[in-house]
Amino acid sequence: MSTTTPELHTHGGHEEGHNPYHQHHFATMEQQFDTAKIGIWSFLATEVLMFGGLFVGYGISQGKYPAEFVEAHAHLDWMMGALNTIVLLVSSWTMVMAVDAAKTNQRAKLKMYLLFTIACAFIFLIVKYFEYEHKWHEDLMPFKYYGTGETGIRPGDLMPGSHGYATFFSFYFMMTGLHGFHIIVGIVLLAWLYVKAGRDRFSSAYYTPVDLVGLYWHIVDMIWIYLFPLYYLIS
Amino acid sequence: MEPVLHSAPQVGHHPAPGKHYLNENTSLWDWITTVDHKRIGLMYLVGSLFFFMIGGLLALLLRLVLLTPQHTLFGITVDAEGYNRLFTLHGAIMVFLFIIPSIPGSLTNFVLPLMLGAKDVAFPKLNLASFYIYVVGAIMAVSSIYFGAIDTGWTFYTPYSSSSSSTSVAMMTMSVFVLGFSSILTGLNFVATVHKLRAPGMGWFDMPLFVWGMYSTAVIQILATPVLAITLVLLAIEKTFHIGIFDPKYGGDPVLFQHFFWFYSHPAVYIMILPGMAIISELIPTFSKKTIFGYRAIAYSSVSLALVSFIVWGHHMFVAGQSQLATVVFSALTFLVAIPSGVKVFNWLTTMYKGNIVLASPMLYALAFLILFAIGGLTGIFLGTLSTDIHLTDTYFVVAHFHYVMMGSTVTAFIGGLHYWWPKMTGRMYNEKLAKIAAVLWFIGFNATFLPQFIMGSQGMPRRYYNYLDQFQPFHAFSTFGSWIIGFSLFMTLAYLLASLRKPCDAPDDPWGGSTLEWRTSSPPITHNFHDQPVLEREPYDYRPGQSGRETH
Numbered sequence: 001m002s003t004t005t006p007e008l009h010t011h012g013g014h015e016e017g018h019n020p021y022h023q024h025h026f027a028t029m030e031q032q033f034d035t036a037k038i039g040i041w042s043f044l045a046t047e048v049l050m051f052g053g054l055f056v057g058y059g060i061s062q063g064k065y066p067a068e069f070v071e072a073h074a075h076l077d078w079m080m081g082a083l084n085t086i087v088l089l090v091s092s093w094t095m096v097m098a099v100d101a102a103k104t105n106q107r108a109k110l111k112m113y114l115l116f117t118i119a120c121a122f123i124f125l126i127v128k129y130f131e132y133e134h135k136w137h138e139d140l141m142p143f144k145y146y147g148t149g150e151t152g153i154r155p156g157d158l159m160p161g162s163h164g165y166a167t168f169f170s171f172y173f174m175m176t177g178l179h180g181f182h183i184i185v186g187i188v189l190l191a192w193l194y195v196k197a198g199r200d201r202f203s204s205a206y207y208t209p210v211d212l213v214g215l216y217w218h219i220v221d222m223i224w225i226y227l228f229p230l231y232y233l234i235s
Numbered sequence: 236m237e238p239v240l241h242s243a244p245q246v247g248h249h250p251a252p253g254k255h256y257l258n259e260n261t262s263l264w265d266w267i268t269t270v271d272h273k274r275i276g277l278m279y280l281v282g283s284l285f286f287f288m289i290g291g292l293l294a295l296l297l298r299l300v301l302l303t304p305q306h307t308l309f310g311i312t313v314d315a316e317g318y319n320r321l322f323t324l325h326g327a328i329m330v331f332l333f334i335i336p337s338i339p340g341s342l343t344n345f346v347l348p349l350m351l352g353a354k355d356v357a358f359p360k361l362n363l364a365s366f367y368i369y370v371v372g373a374i375m376a377v378s379s380i381y382f383g384a385i386d387t388g389w390t391f392y393t394p395y396s397s398s399s400s401s402t403s404v405a406m407m408t409m410s411v412f413v414l415g416f417s418s419i420l421t422g423l424n425f426v427a428t429v430h431k432l433r434a435p436g437m438g439w440f441d442m443p444l445f446v447w448g449m450y451s452t453a454v455i456q457i458l459a460t461p462v463l464a465i466t467l468v469l470l471a472i473e474k475t476f477h478i479g480i481f482d483p484k485y486g487g488d489p490v491l492f493q494h495f496f497w498f499y500s501h502p503a504v505y506i507m508i509l510p511g512m513a514i515i516s517e518l519i520p521t522f523s524k525k526t527i528f529g530y531r532a533i534a535y536s537s538v539s540l541a542l543v544s545f546i547v548w549g550h551h552m553f554v555a556g557q558s559q560l561a562t563v564v565f566s567a568l569t570f571l572v573a574i575p576s577g578v579k580v581f582n583w584l585t586t587m588y589k590g591n592i593v594l595a596s597p598m599l600y601a602l603a604f605l606i607l608f609a610i611g612g613l614t615g616i617f618l619g620t621l622s623t624d625i626h627l628t629d630t631y632f633v634v635a636h637f638h639y640v641m642m643g644s645t646v647t648a649f650i651g652g653l654h655y656w657w658p659k660m661t662g663r664m665y666n667e668k669l670a671k672i673a674a675v676l677w678f679i680g681f682n683a684t685f686l687p688q689f690i691m692g693s694q695g696m697p698r699r700y701y702n703y704l705d706q707f708q709p710f711h712a713f714s715t716f717g718s719w720i721i722g723f724s725l726f727m728t729l730a731y732l733l734a735s736l737r738k739p740c741d742a743p744d745d746p747w748g749g750s751t752l753e754w755r756t757s758s759p760p761i762t763h764n765f766h767d768q769p770v771l772e773r774e775p776y777d778y779r780p781g782q783s784g785r786e787t788h
Contacts, residue, residue, distance in 0.1 A: 024763075025354035025432070035357045035431040042423045042457050050461035053495055057469075057480060060491060142478045142485070158479070163486035170478035170487070174469065 021206045033208055040212045044219045047182075051223050054175050058230060061167045068164020073234050075140055076172075077131065081232035084127050088221045091120030098193075099214045102207035107200060110210070114194045117217065121187045128180055135169070142170040172231055179227060182220045189213045255662070255759045270359035271762060275366050276345030277660065280653075282369060283341055284729075286332035287646075291725065293325040298684070298718040301711045304703055318701030319386035320402070326389035327407065331414050332373055334645055335503065338510035339421050339456070340369065342652050343449050345660055347425060349753035349760065350443045352434025352769035357427035365420035368413060375410035379403040388699065390500070393481040393492040397473045405474045408467040415460045415467075418506070422456030425449055434752065437771040440534065443751045444527065444775070447534040448513025451541035455502045455509070459545070463499030466492065490556050497548035505544040507641055509537060511608075511648030512579055515601050518651055519583045520776045521749045522598035523590030527776045529582035536575035543571050550619055554628050562621055569619035576612050580605065595747065596670035600651025603678040604644055611639030614689065629699075632692025635685045643681055650677070650728065657732065658742030662759040665735040669727065676724035683717025750776050 019029055026032035062069050098113035135141065145162035158166060193213055196202065202210055256273045266274060300306075300313045300321075313321065348356055356362050379385055382403035387396040396404045429450045433442065469480050470492070479485030481492040520527040527533065549557055549565030557565075583605065592598070614636040617623045627633060658664055687710040692698075696707050703711065745754035756765050 023359075025357075025359070031431055035427050038427040038430050039358060039361075039423055042426055043419075046419055046423075046457055046461040049458055050465045053462045053465040053498075057491060057495070060488065061480075064488065143476060145479075145486070158484065158486055163479070166479035166486040170480050170485075174472070174478065174480070178465075178468075 019205055021208075029205070036208050036212060040215050044215060047219055047223075051175070051178070054171065054178070055226070055230075058171045058175065061164075061171060062234075065164025065167060069168050070234055072165050072168035073231060075135070075138060076232050077134070078232040080127055080131050081228050084124050085224065085228045087120050087123050087127070088224050091117045091124075092218055092221045094120065095214045095217045099207070099210050102197075102202045102210040103204055105204050107197060107202075110197050110202065111194060114190055114197060118187055118190045118194070121183050121190070124183055125180065128176065140165075140169055142166045142173065175227055176231070179220070179223055182223070186213075186217050186220055189216065254761065255757060256762045257662070257759050259762050268363075270355070270363050272344050272348050272356045272359065272362060273660070273760065273764075275362050276341050276343075278366055279336060279340035279344055279369070280342075280660075282366075282373065283333050283337040286328050286373065287337070288729075290325055290329040290333055291722065293321055293328065295718055295722050297321055297325060298715040300701065301703070302715045303712075304705060304708065306701070313701065315701050316386060319388075319699070320384040322699060323385050323388050324380065327376065327385070327411070329641075330389055330503075330507075331411050332376060334507045334641055335418055336369055336414070336421070338514070338645070338649050338652070339418070339425070339449065339452060339506075340366070342514070342649070342656060343425065343445075343510065344421070346656055346753050347446060347449055348428060348432065349659075349756065349764055350446055350751050351428065351432055352437065352752045352765065352771065353428060353432035354764050356424045357432060358424050361420050362424055365417045365424070368417040368420065372410050372412075372414035372417060375406060375413060379406040379410060382406050390496060391467070391470060392496075393470065393473075393487070393489045394483060397470060397482040398484055405471040408471045408474075412464050412467045412471075415464045418456050419460045422453035422460075425453040426457065429453075434768070435770045440531065441771055441775060444516035444530065444533050444537075445513045445751075448509050448516060448537045451537040452506055452509040452513070454538075455506050455541050455544060459499045459502035459506070462495060463503075466495040466499070490552070493552050493555055494548070497551045498545075501548040501551065502541075502544040504637075504640070505540055507645045509540060511604065511645035512537065514648040514652035514655070515583060515604050516579075517749075517751065518597050518601040518648075518655055519586050520778070521655075521747050522593045522595055522601065523587045524593070524748065524778045525586055525590035525776075526774075526778065527582070528585040528588075529578070530776070532578050533582050536578040540572070540575045543568070543575065547572060550624075553621060553624050566619055566621050566624075570616070572619075573612070573616065576608075580609065580612075593747075594671075596667060596674050597651045597655040597747070599671060599674035600647050600654065600677075603674065603681075604647045604651065607639055607643030607647060607678075607681065611636060611643055614639065627692060629697055630692035631688040631696045631698055634698045635688035635692060638685050638688075643685070647677070647681075650674075653732075655747065656753075657735070658746045659753055659758050659760070661736060662740035662742050663735040663738055664742050664746065666731045669731040673724045673727045673731070676720055676727070680717050680720030680722075680724055684714050684721060685717070687711075687713045687717075748778065750778055 021032075022029055023032060026035065094113045094116040098110055098117060101107075101109035101113055143166075145158055145166040190213065193202075193210055196209070256271055266278075269275065296311075296313075297318075299308060300311070300318065302308060306312055306314060344356070344362065348354070383401070385400070385402045385404055385407045387400050387402070387404060391404065391408055396408075429442070429446060469478075472478055473481055473485070473487070477485055479487045481487040481489055483489060516527065516533055547565060547569045549561055550569045553562050553566070614632070618627060618633060618636060654665070654670060688696075691707050691710045691714075694707070696703060696710075740759070742758040744756065744758050746758075747754075752769055752771070753760075755769055
């Protein structure tokens with residue numbers, strides 16, 4: 001991450017043996033850490049607003065088709081949703097423990113908790129895969145509600161009575177899909193941390209990446225906590 | 236003038252004499268992998284000026300087509316579909332590839348860390364990434380022309396965009412999605428920079444007002460752009476896979492698209508205008524040689540414009556099937572915009588009052604800004620008023636109004652700022668006489684182009700039409716002649732700016748007598764910006780000679 005040049009090391013005024021992760025445009029490591037925190041929180045704000053658009057769209061459509069949304073939600077298995085909620089909650093806990101391990105120089109523990117978190121993420125995706133597959137076999141994909149031309153309805157037009165269903169499943173696949181994409185990105189980031197932890201890059205003096213990925217992971221979990229009741233528990 | 240900065244010697248940088256950020260490490264590889272905010276700013280400048288030229292040439296072509304009601308002129312035939320593609324490309328390129336990235340990406344990237352006395356932005360690598368994401372987005376936008384261009388207008392309204400249009404809507408919207416990421420990363424970088432990298436001794440109210448304006452812009456970039464991002468993803472997926480969110484044919488709600496789109500795109504108007512205002516807040520005190528009047532009022536008005544920008548989006552949808560209550564509320568809220576805008580204009584005018592005004596070329600642009608922004612802002616009130624808006628919706632009145640704000644204000648401020656910081660960025664002075672002539676021509680050409688459009692619009696000339704009734708011919712002709720003056724002045728500006736690069740470095744460190752920190756380093760600055768960490772010891776905009784503020788007592 002460092003952008004320093006050799007010239008800076010001689011003239012940069014840092015004490016001998018300074019932290020190799022200390023970038024030249026920050027006066028102190030503390031300032032650098034705080035700046036990274038502002039960066040990640042701003043980024044998380046963009047995540048919340050991006051999902052916020054979808055949540056608002058969901059709310060408006062639900063107001064438009066309240067009965068269809070309740071009927072459509074019966075096709076979702078709340079047991080699967082609950083299982084995934086528990087998996088993500090556990091992964092949030094292991095992530096907190098990983099950050100703590102990095103902060104306290106416990107490398108073995110850090111690696112173990114990162115692995116646990118990655119495992120939880122995979123379990124989540126596997127459960128999600130079975131849910132999606134089920135929807136596919138039940139013909140619940142949004143575009144399945146359109147006529148093929150054989151029924152007297154023009155091809156591509158919605159069949160009567162299926163408006164709310166198509167919208168429900170459109171939002172369902174968009175929101176859980178985008179969330180799933182964030183889980184996959186999270187796995188990549190966690191794996192990157194695991195590799196770096198293996199090379200002993202983190203210590204109480206420098207654990208910024210672990211901290212930031214942790215915050216990212218919590219926001220991804222938190223979004224699921226809102227998705228779960230909105231899709232699986234409405235009545 | 237006494238030095239206002241004292242050195243903090245432990246962080247000094249002393250490159251070889253004569254070396255600065257432009258001539259140190261000059262291989263192509265050094266440039267394309269640079270994390271220096273000054274070089275990234277220059278690359279952004281080249282990129283956005285390139286697209287300004289493309290968008291501008293498209294505008295000249297549009298005006299040429301509209302010179303007469305016929306479809307063929309000088310052997311060029313533009314039919315309705317061709318015209319739709321032309322104005323869509325013009326709008327999309329100007330908004331997403333030029334105005335939004337131009338001032339933040341180029342001038343601000345260069346100047347903001349200098350103004351704060353910082354060595355770089357908070358996240359230099361992210362800054363470079365944001366530039367390359369911009370390049371990818373630009374390539375996608377240009378490639379969409381190859382895939383059949385796009386004819387929806389820059390607003391991509393559904394259901395036309397999602398089911399009727401046969402053009403490459405998905406490619407263009409995904410390009411805007413990518414460009415949005417670039418914009419978010421730039422904004423995020425500036426927010427972190429302003430919070431954490433101010434020079435020792437520089438409190439929030441010691442920052443130059445340019446920084447306040449750009450900080451407000453950055454907040455909007457962070458908070459509004461993600462909503463556009465998700466909206467465009469939904470549109471592209473709806474177009475490709477027929478999910479049902481915006482298109483009524485698939486069970487969706489087209490007004491929802493407009494709400495989402497304007498929830499971003501109205502704040503985006505302030506992503507465009509706030510940087511312009513930020514530049515003007517520097518030009519006016521520097522060239523009036525007078526402390527800015529109402530520093531805090533201007534600072535707060537930037538932030539409040541950013542906040543108000545989020546609650547007025549419904550005024551784009553007065554005739555789109557919004558409830559009557561919503562239109563009344565949005566109309567009332569819209570008038571709030573006038574308050575911070577007025578606060579700024581009056582403070583700028585009061586700054587000039589009894590000032591020692593120097594009519595250098597950047598100041599001419601600042602004066603042009605004041606007039607053009609006043610016209611643009613006041614005509615906005617016509618459009619925010621429900622009864623007049625019903626009549627004026629989708630006419631040339633709207634076209635003229637937003638050109639006065641986006642082009643007459645923002646682009647004028649951008650060109651003014653470019654002249655102001657050109658000596659700092661390149662180390663060269665340009666031909667001041669030609670610059671003054673170009674500034675006057677720009678002002679004349681702009682008004683000649685867009686004043687007639689107000690009249691046409693109030694008489695009912697609809698926007699986005701490739702043809703018109705004969706009664707509008709004189710206005711259209713006048714407007715087209717005006718566009719030639721604009722084109723001439725811009726090419727003239729390009730020519731003398733480029734010509735100045737052929738000279739050796741001749742710019743003094745502070746050619747205008749500016750008071751902010753960027754003028755305290757060499758022109759062009761050294762790679763690490765300052766030889767010694769600057770420490771702020773006097774208030775901004777203190778032009779009193781020999782007064783060095785707090786350090787004397």
